[in-house]
Amino acid sequence: QVKVWNTSSSFCFVTFTEHKSGVTAVTFTSTGYVVLSASLDGTVRAFDLHRYRNFRTFTSPRPSQFSCLAVDSSGEIVAAGSQDSFEIFIWSMQSGRLLDVLAGHEGPISSLSFNPMKCVLASASWDKTVKLWDMLDSWRTKETLIMNSDVLVVAFRPDGRELAVAALNGQITFWDHENAVQTGSIEGRHDLQMGRKELDKITAKQAAKGKSFTTLCYSADGQSILAGGLSKFVCIYNVKEQILVKKFEISCNHSLDAMEVCEHRSLFFISSPPQNFCFDRRKMTEFGSMALIDEGGGGDEGVAIPLPGVKREIRVTCVRFCPTGRNWAATTTEGLLLYSLDSGLIFDPFELDIDVTPSNIRKTLSQKEYTVAIVMAFKLNEKKLIQEVIEAVPSSEIDVVCSSLPDLYVEKLLEFLASAFETSCHLEFYLIWANKLLMLHGQKLKTR
Missing domain, CATH: 2.130.10.10 (YVTN repeat-like/Quinoprotein amine dehydrogenase)
Structure with a gap:
């Protein structure tokens, strides 16, 4: 092929x-x-x-x-x-x-x-x-x-x-x-x-x-x-x-x-x-x-020697x-x-399945299911798409999204926020995200 x-x-x-x-x-x-x-x-x-x-x-x-x-x-x-x-x-x-x-x-x-x-x-x-x-x-x-x-x-x-x-x-x-x-x-x-x-x-x-x-x-x-x-x-x-x-x-x-x-x-x-x-x-x-010697004591009980090339x-x-x-x-x-x-060319999907696609993520986002959209974006793990989803969440909804976000994705979101601080112009917006995440999940992260 x-x-x-x-x-x-x-x-x-x-x-x-x-x-x-x-x-x-x-x-x-x-x-x-x-x-x-x-x-x-x-x-x-x-x-x-x-x-x-x-x-x-x-x-x-x-x-x-x-x-x-x-x-x-x-x-x-x-x-x-x-x-x-x-x-x-x-x-x-x-x-x-x-x-x-x-x-x-x-x-x-x-x-x-x-x-x-x-x-x-x-x-x-x-x-x-x-x-x-x-x-x-x-x-x-x-x-x-x-x-x-x-x-x-x-x-x-x-x-x-x-x-x-x-x-x-x-x-x-x-x-x-x-x-x-x-x-x-x-x-x-x-x-x-x-x-x-x-x-x-x-x-x-x-x-x-x-x-x-x-x-x-x-x-x-x-x-x-x-x-x-x-x-x-x-x-x-x-x-x-x-x-x-x-x-x-x-x-x-x-x-x-x-x-x-x-x-x-x-x-x-x-x-x-x-x-x-x-x-x-x-x-x-x-x-x-000894790796080349059959360990068996006779009969059919011996250990098979691997064939070359196997x-x-x-x-x-x-x-x-x-x-x-x-x-x-x-x-x-x-x-x-x-x-x-x-x-930017690195593609590293996380728990990916066939329903996780950019079109489905944007569709979920348009339905205002922000937590689900963020989880799907991290599964696909494309940086630009994650940024698009996070920046589409209204400031008033950040508290609700952070409280409902699974623990598995909290650390991933914090890592993304840390990298975004260096390049993004939306500093206040990302600081609100970081503040809410640490207030709600800081104790759990500390015990890890």
């Missing part, structure tokens, strides 16, 4: 179900009116966000499983990489016709990226190379960049002058692709903070060697780069200084594997059960970890900045996460 979300309301407003297998990549065109998706079912589909329909389906001459996807800045050229035939397929968005098949890689295609300013396509592969293809020169290979490890992801800077490459060895390298010269590198493996999972049969030091960044995205100004991968952390680096600026922890859910991180004798150990602080050496025997491992599969650079999103094991510099 392909789901499209509204970032303001945090609701999914359309779901496309045309794919018959797992979706491996999605991307918008530059206009934002078309979203494309690549799948293991051998198709790339284009969806119209005006009519909510699949208006183009791109396929290859031979069945292929597509692992990555890219569309050029004009929205006219679509490229998808195959993980089984090691080829790149190029289609025309307007006609849906296959234009070319690019061969040359000797491993699965892991990532594609179009240069925003030039007719150049960068492709990354597990064969330890990044190839640059010139669209104006019949898609001939313009340059081949040799890496020290399998390449997982490539990304062009918004001005098209720099190429970022993340490899399996945990490094992010930066290239002047015009001259095929490396301009910098970031050693990011230590920032991932990976270690030993409960059922790992290798040491933490060996396990960390397979951890790397699998997704990259430049900020709108090109000064920072966002990186995520096989870790519970998303890192933002300054490209020029090549230093870590900030690290975001995407989850505290200890039911996921690879969550507990601790340092012991310069090595990182991980223990999935939340009650264990670090990797428990008491469970280690000469035969290995317990989901925390990871980040994709990160993207919005065009303004003030928000970014990450798809993770926990779901789709949104981070923003604009607090």
Whole structure:
């Protein structure tokens, strides 16, 4: 399935179900009116966000499983990489016709990226190379960049002058692709903070060697780069200084594997059960970890050993900045996460049900059911709507509303009033609210 979300309301407003297998990549065109998706079912589909329909389906001459996807800045050229035939397929968005098949890689295609300013396509592969293809020169290979490890992801800077490459060895390298010269590198493996999972049969030091960044995205100004991968952390680096600026922890859910991180004798150990602080050496025997040993005494009474892959491992599969650079999103094991510099975009409903909508809140307000309207507004938890409801209550009714307000919402209303004092011009009105609330509920709040 392909789901499209509204970032303001945090609701999914359309779901496309045309794919018959797992979706491996999605991307918008530059206009934002078309979203494309690549799948293991051998198709790339284009969806119209005006009519909510699949208006183009791109396929290859031979069945292929597509692992990555890219569309050029004009929205006219679509490229998808195959993980089984090691080829790149190029289609025309307007006609849906296959234009070319690019061969040359000797491993699965892991990532594609179009240069925003030039007719150049960068492709990354597990064969330890990044190839640059010139669209104006019949898609001939313009340059081949040799890496020290399998390449997982490539990304062009918004001005098209720099190429970022993340490899399996945990490094992010930066290239002047015009001259095929490396301009910098970031050693990011230590920032991932990976270690030993409960059922790992290798040491933490060996396990960390397979951890790397699998997704990259430049900020709108090109000064920072966002990186995520096989870790519970998303890192933002300054490209020029090549230093870590900030690290975001995407989850505290200890039911996921690879969550507990601790340092012991310069090595990182991980223990999935939340009650264990670090990797428990008491469970280690000469035969290995007790977590891998059936505790049964024979017969059918033994304890079943979990199958590999049953317990989901925390990871980040994709990160993207919005065009303004003030928000970014990450798809993770926990779901789709949104981070923003604009607090007004935060949507945090409280005890929400299907009847709590802005129209119903305003209808209740027009019927002068002020207490019910305030409770519904706090359930939806949209700041502007709460302000609208509170300021619609007449001063003469504040005493009655405060006395009938449930205890659960008294503290929430006080928190809102405290923030409103800093920005609102209705100081006297809000002071009346605060005075009535504290007079009626102050004793209860004091005993909490």
